[in-house]
Amino acid sequence: NAGVTQTPKFQVLKTGQSMTLQCAQDMNHNSMYWYRQDPGMGLRLIYYSASEGTTDKGEVPNGYNVSRLNKREFSLRLESAAPSQTSVYFCASSESQGARGNTIYFGEGSWLTVV
């Protein structure tokens, strides 16, 4: 099993450009997440999808949109990139959202720079 895979691994964007980060998991998990990691801030939840067909805002959703395409895939879109969105983005998944006993598994990260 590959676990959680996300693409691209590295991307440089100009301010105002749009892009989509792709994420797929092969663990048959119901819940998927997008986090961003910034120095001194830890990981912050952008959006999550508790189950196929649902999405909800996390701590820092502004400037982002998501799509839960199917059970396996959860994409993150930046419609008009800003330098403040320069960050490392992690996709993650778990069997279910919020349930006791669940562990969240992370992808390898996507390094995004907005110039």
Next chain:
Amino acid sequence: AQSVSQHNHHVILSEAASLELGCNYSYGGTVNLFWYVQYPGQHLQLLLKYFSGDPLVKGIKGFEAEFIKSKFSFNLRKPSVQWSDTAEYFCAVRPGANNLFFGTGTRLTVIP
């Protein structure tokens, strides 16, 4: 605001020294607790987790953590660190049926 606090931002140790990284949280009620490790250039990996039962939990690579409910703490320990333990360590808390909240991380540098 409710939070997860890791007070040590950067810890530098020599090999074979003992390690303790602090983690405190401010959520009430039932919590699930986690420690994740991120090696340079890699993704987060689960070190250990606490859901219930024995408050002293053992994880991979010789790490352990102790949940002290009265202190709202979940400190990570290792008796003797190795150079390969150089990484960033994140404490995370899931309060009740909510999502996972992370601390800001502690960078550990182990000097050979």
